[in-house]
Amino acid sequence: MKYAVPKRSALAVLATATTLVGIGAAVVATASTSVAATTASVWLTTPDRNNLLRQQANVVFDGGGSGSTITVNPATTYQSMVGFGASLTDSAAWNIFNSPQRSSIMNSLFGSGGIGLSWLRQPIGASDYSRNFYTYDDGSADPTLSRFSIAHDNAYILPLVTQARSLNPKLSVMATPWSAPAWMKTNNQLIGGSLSDSNIGVYSDYLVKFVQAYQAAGVPIPYLSVQNEPNFSPPGYPGMLMSAGQQVSIINTLAPKLRAAGLTTKILGYDHNWDDTSYPQTVNNGAGSNVAGSAWHCYGGNPGGQSVVRNAQPSKDIFFTECSGTESANTFADTLWWQGRNLAIGTTRNWARTVTTWNMALNAQQGPVIGSCTNCTGVVTVDGGSVTYNAEYYVLGHLSKFVQPGAVRVDSTGFGQGGIENVAFRNPDGSVALVAINTGGTQSFRVAANGSSFGYTLPAGSMATFTWPGGTSGNPPAGRTGAISGLGGKCLDVTNGSTTNGNLPQMWSCSSGPNQTWTLGTDGTVRALGKCLDLKDSSTADGATVQLWDCFGGPNQRWTYTSGRDLINVASGKCLDVRNNSTADGAQLQSWACTGAANQKWTAPA
Template identity: 55%
Template sequence: MSRSVRPVAAAVALAVLLPGAPPAQAATSSEVWLTTADGSRLLARQADVAFGSATSGTTIDVNAGTTYQTMDGFGAAFTDSSTWLTWNRQNSSQRDAMLTKLFDRTNGIGLSLMRLPIGASDFTANSADYTFDDTCCDLNDFSINHDKAFTIPVIKAAKAKNSSLKIMASPWTPPAWMKTNNSLYGGSLRTDRHGVFADYYVKYLQAYAAEGLPIYSLAIQNEPHHEAAYESMRMAAGQQADVIKNHLGPKLAANGLTPKLVAWDHNWNEASYATTVLNDAGAKQYLAGSAFHCYGGDVSAQTAVHNAHPDRDIWFTECSGGEWATNFGDNLKWNLQNLIIGGTRNWAKGVLFWNLALDQNHGPTNGGCTNCRGVVTINNGTGNVAYNVEYYALGHASKFVVPGARRISSTNVAGSVETVAFRNPDNSIALIALNPSGSARTFTVRYAGQSFNYTLPAGAVTTFKWAG
């Protein structure tokens, strides 16, 4: 689904000061990686800056003793369209080079968290409407053979580049025979099919595990308040809670399956859906948390849900770029403010864009957005790849923030120097800083009693990384 209105970035999240956090260590210098609003420098390594005792203007304090959520990573979606293009429109050397730039952290940006539609979505090659068992009215014909043709090979090739890669799966629709309108488009889940609905996802998880691809997280339903003329289904909060507590949760447990179950998986502007499901104690016992999209509302909604249920996690799982917004600098700023910085400062453990790859015609599409943009664009005639603004926005985080990193405290000056910081498992520190203003900003980064000055061009973003 495309973004038509861009919400304003929000939000300072609440901190948790953990006792016994490792003491900060003195650093001697920091790496500097820069992307400018005009695209003249694209995640480009700059000269290192030395720590000393400098101070100039705004001070950005980084404090590794104040910690927040643990990060799963950053990425996009292995839509059917994306994997079909990768497998069928690139030769092996083109594919290997692109996957290296996407998933290898040393020679690329190290994407580590990816989303996978369960069955067809609005981005399915050859307009193929399908689920994994379209034969009524049992699961005797269940099969993931469709995915074995190109989706599973692409995922395995990506995982070979990054062994820590995690998959978040999300269904656009169950089989039509489970639904009130007997269609893959719209409708809702029949109340007498709740049990077989749960069985369907048990079989899915088992089938992917048998391929050596265990599913890390499972959403109950993608965009449950969006019915469309493509794969979709409406699911009320009460029905979602019932399915979780009485069917899906118990059946997963009985089969020894432990994906992180995620509620909602839709826009910020209806965050009360997530809290309603989490307020049901029977459902909450099986839920890891909730997930959000960018197409309505404000990123601060994530913090509202976190504050209501601080013992459950938050993920940001979908936002698409497109031809409605083509200015590189404007897109860079928006994505950093709202998703990379805004999303994580509002408790997201992961930040995901929509299609990993689309072609030069914004497809293949299957009834949905006709002008969306992938993280990369694959020419469907030559197999050549263009790396879009979303690639660089993701890279400023994914290349430097390793899965298992903890978000830590950093000063955030809205409209001037906007930041988020992380401490990696090896104790290295990554600080992402955006200058959203129309003029250069000089500021001081201070950590463990030492500091350095840096001047960031208008509209530019930089990632600093130093040894903790």
């Protein structure tokens, strides 16, 4: 039985989802006292389609339940989430844009009354799911890119992307090329060949121009990869082979050009299957700080490949960026089961910050498509005015409707195939979402959290999301309050006074304003403007990001102020450090092995 089929081959790859958790991924600790939820809300999808993300009766935390126990521990945290979604390919955009149900489809996909998709991966030029092959600079050699234009996308792609962003302002967009313009390649064709090394510079300029053009059209591109599936040369549609060494050279050329253009776009390496863990590690090592991490597809191997790379290189992010379902004898049930366990559960339990399927919408013939899979399925099937929401829609919806951008994955008891496979998240507002799929027969289980529990029975092959309120009780803890000063006499400062989760604090000339007023709480937290100083993803790597986040009292939000004037994070055992020993206004913070140097010394309020 086929669950996910490589668009490159007629052979199915049945990936086995794992529940690997990286060694040293997080440190278990007791958070501050939680509000005991009394009930949990439940949404259910069953393989017979009788329940399609349908809300069920609430369940009560009554201490009951039987069967295996899923214990959710919000104090143990892993990666933060960016979003969940698919791709508005040329074909997908064409299908939606020209449907009389366009408004309804877009609201169902991106609106708060639908599933609120929060992530798009957009092709840069044509892919196999295009009505024709194109790039943004076709024709003879054009090293100055004088012909560059995204006019093709203005007709129906950009209008839908901007509509999606209007429906969900938290949506993020990644962009990926399938091929450079033919004149940049070794074979002078869109199909086959590789990028000529002599054109690495102009290819980098081409990608910068794309990011600039989309930003000017109202679509920022926070993430970018430099080649889709670099280990594969498709025989019937645009693509190009790219060695890990060449990818390193491209990234190291592109990153400075992006910075010089004033763009903050992060570059992701690899963008291919789970079965090659060497390529992404080579790129991460060779590109260093120029690459943010690696992107992954489902057409070979299993999700555990992501953890192999994350455990070897914990400072690098993992993004899951493509997987297409296929038709089978029982397409809906098979896709719900396979994608539920491998994508919703498998990728996220193996560090993925995104979950991405492939085409957002295909027509009744599973196209338009050129030279590729003819039985692949989209999130939605659009046949004129008829619209069908496929299993992909509900798999993504069990995540995106309940797990907000900025949420963090938290610890939950993992079970393998045949059990209640699951993953849990804590949202920025403190609420908890537990996503589960039953990959065995109908079975009862117990969910334990906050010192209580509830029981539930999930039908075979069904998927459910449970949500309940979280947060901490009472007022913030007491503690010493005032400015925290450091290197060069500058003060620790909440950048722009922003309380957005993920805001990066900075060093700034002391002003005694509220954005420089910190409380060293009796619980070990360091707080300003209602947020906590937070070690991102509980990383133990030197150079790990220090950010502001909703307070929950986990070990990555607890700091020890020593008699030697160090601020040491409990999760990592490393010191709060001013990057590059900079005394300039705007200098950034990081976590680093304690050295006793001046850029790690702090004067805290008495």
